Amino acid sequence: MRKLQFRGKSKLFELVGEKIISITAFAALISVFLIFLFIFKESIPIFTDSEIKQEASVDKMLFKQEYYEGRQPRFSWQPNSDVPKYSILPLFIGSFKAALIAMLFAVPLAVGAAIFSAEFASRRLREFVKPIIELLAGIPSVVLGFFSLIVLATFLQDVFGFTFRLNAINAGIVLGLAVIPIVFTMAEDAMTSVPGSLRDAALALGANRWQVSLTVVLPAALPGIAAGITLGFGRAIGETMIVLMASGNAAIISGSFVDSIRTISATIAAELAEVVFGGAHYSVLFFLGTLLFILTFVLNWIGDYATNALKLKYQGRVK
Amino acid sequence: MPTDKEINLAIKTEVPYLNEPSANSSAGQPGPHINEAHKVVVRDLDFFYSGQQALFGISLNIVEKKVFALIGPSGCGKSTFLRTLNRMNDTIPGTSLKGSIKIDNLDIYKGIKDVSSLRTRVGMVFQKSNPFPKSIFENVAYGLRVNGIKDKRLIAEVVEETLKGAFLWEEVKDKLDHSAYALSGGQQQRLCIARALAVQPEILLMDEPASALDPLSTAKIEDLINELKKNHTIVIVTHNMQQAARVSDVTAFFYEGYMIEYGDTRKLFTKPEKKKTEDYITGRFG
Numbered sequence A: 001m002r003k004l005q006f007r008g009k010s011k012l013f014e015l016v017g018e019k020i021i022s023i024t025a026f027a028a029l030i031s032v033f034l035i036f037l038f039i040f041k042e043s044i045p046i047f048t049d050s051e052i053k054q055e056a057s058v059d060k061m062l063f064k065q066e067y068y069e070g071r072q073p074r075f076s077w078q079p080n081s082d083v084p085k086y087s088i089l090p091l092f093i094g095s096f097k098a099a100l101i102a103m104l105f106a107v108p109l110a111v112g113a114a115i116f117s118a119e120f121a122s123r124r125l126r127e128f129v130k131p132i133i134e135l136l137a138g139i140p141s142v143v144l145g146f147f148s149l150i151v152l153a154t155f156l157q158d159v160f161g162f163t164f165r166l167n168a169i170n171a172g173i174v175l176g177l178a179v180i181p182i183v184f185t186m187a188e189d190a191m192t193s194v195p196g197s198l199r200d201a202a203l204a205l206g207a208n209r210w211q212v213s214l215t216v217v218l219p220a221a222l223p224g225i226a227a228g229i230t231l232g233f234g235r236a237i238g239e240t241m242i243v244l245m246a247s248g249n250a251a252i253i254s255g256s257f258v259d260s261i262r263t264i265s266a267t268i269a270a271e272l273a274e275v276v277f278g279g280a281h282y283s284v285l286f287f288l289g290t291l292l293f294i295l296t297f298v299l300n301w302i303g304d305y306a307t308n309a310l311k312l313k314y315q316g317r318v319k
Numbered sequence B: 001m002p003t004d005k006e007i008n009l010a011i012k013t014e015v016p017y018l019n020e021p022s023a024n025s026s027a028g029q030p031g032p033h034i035n036e037a038h039k040v041v042v043r044d045l046d047f048f049y050s051g052q053q054a055l056f057g058i059s060l061n062i063v064e065k066k067v068f069a070l071i072g073p074s075g076c077g078k079s080t081f082l083r084t085l086n087r088m089n090d091t092i093p094g095t096s097l098k099g100s101i102k103i104d105n106l107d108i109y110k111g112i113k114d115v116s117s118l119r120t121r122v123g124m125v126f127q128k129s130n131p132f133p134k135s136i137f138e139n140v141a142y143g144l145r146v147n148g149i150k151d152k153r154l155i156a157e158v159v160e161e162t163l164k165g166a167f168l169w170e171e172v173k174d175k176l177d178h179s180a181y182a183l184s185g186g187q188q189q190r191l192c193i194a195r196a197l198a199v200q201p202e203i204l205l206m207d208e209p210a211s212a213l214d215p216l217s218t219a220k221i222e223d224l225i226n227e228l229k230k231n232h233t234i235v236i237v238t239h240n241m242q243q244a245a246r247v248s249d250v251t252a253f254f255y256e257g258y259m260i261e262y263g264d265t266r267k268l269f270t271k272p273e274k275k276k277t278e279d280y281i282t283g284r285f286g
Helices: A011-043 A050-055 A058-062 A089-120 A123-138 A141-160 A168-192 A196-204 A209-238 A241-246 A264-274 A280-315 B004-014 B078-084 B115-121 B136-146 B152-165 B169-175 B185-197 B215-228 B241-247 B265-270 B275-281
Strands: B038-049 B052-063 B067-071 B095-103 B122-125 B203-207 B233-237 B250-255 B258-264
Touching: A011 A280, A050 A280, A089 A123, A089 A168, A089 A209, A089 A264, A123 A168, A141 A168, A141 A241, A168 A209, A168 A241, A196 A209, A196 B122, A196 B185, A209 A280, A209 B136, A241 A264, A264 A280, B038 B078, B038 B233, B052 B078, B052 B233, B052 B250, B052 B258, B067 B078, B067 B241, B078 B203, B078 B233, B115 B122, B122 B185, B136 B152, B136 B185, B152 B169, B152 B185, B169 B185, B185 B203, B185 B215, B215 B233, B215 B241, B241 B265, B250 B265, B250 B275, B258 B265, B258 B275, B265 B275
Parallel strands: B067 B233, B067 B250, B122 B203, B203 B233
Antiparallel strands: B038 B052, B038 B095, B250 B258
């Protein structure tokens, strides 16, 4: 037999390949950081510029203000009134209300659909159901907002007799439609990747399919489901077009879910194009953007922490 | 219910050696006659994976409280056969089966409605240890919980007894609430055996239970099998012929979906009736 001759591998090629890959990874990281830096930079005048501070300082945004002499102090977001009011509390409440309804609506549906698709559907049905639910993610949010504004709001008002046609429930439900595919995909993937040997073990002990799904597969898939819920919540807090169209955009403080709401993201979208460049209103909107950014970051961090904790609990290794 | 004569005829076509007057028909050994000691009676079993036949006319008897070993090269159908005994093959789409399997005289395919009650009577241990991602305690308690036992004190009692019975109690009694994954491979497999025993099965199916373990853990599992056969009928699939020789009372040799021969383990390994069996156990193929 002929002796084989192997060629040496090019060191240069390896080096260049490695560098290109690390550059692409860092490019994503750096751009996220630069975006944050830019947004934050535009909001700095709130802390430094004395003129702007007089109109919209941090405590004016956070605490009750007596806007007119002799009147009750209150939280109010009215940046364009004669006495500009910049309380951001109503906006936060609005954002959380919409996200809460969205999650309450989406998580049970998405997880339920994932259990069905991963555990009970035949292969053919699964190949049909899964892409269609995931297609929901492809619907432009303006279309979902349109549906909410024109169709769902009227329907809900007719059925439940809401005082305000556009309210937190209406916006939250459609926001939920945008969240469902995210939670569904992650939950379904987590469940299908639970090893078949665990299912076999449970079946061999006399468990039926329901018991296998709920007592073995679901707990083992919890870390993945938690990650899906985190991502979904991030989407719900940040989503703009749906809430802009469907929520009524009333910046009020109320515990009721049938009142109109105004979210942080919708406020930025609606007002940024109209503000005086570099003015107080402009800076406040960028400050809101910064807060939204930090909020999403913290939520993801908490979600990551929860996912890891669940991994430890349900997939073992340490205790 | 066919008479013994009919069964004899049926067996004659499939497993001719069984009808020869030999040591096989002596007491306690599997023979053509069905007697009370026969826990499992399989007749003319054909098995198909979506149209492809995997088992051909298997007929055999499994004696109560003995260890029955299935040997043969990979793909010979021994695991498939094992999984017909607790109907685990039902979970694979497109499978079908002909013939009959009777446990305590009841046809487990035609005579019962509830598969899960069959599986509590016929427990199973798998090749790779597969503890649940739960605590050691919850792993053993799982079979009790899914079968409707809620009494906490009773569950704790059964878990302790079962773990003692699987010689695992001393090693885990102080860490019952730890994850099962914190145990070593051999301990995990013994935990899986304990989990299967907790629902008090009469028959225990073991699919190469020690093939992924080191010699020391394997020895522990084999000791355990010897202990368990006092109260359980055990059917074990193994690749390891020494293991079959060590632990089993009766051995069946499978080849390409046919059962070539079966009988007293000592006899099968020393004086096999068939050329194929001899070739396999002497290592000429397989």
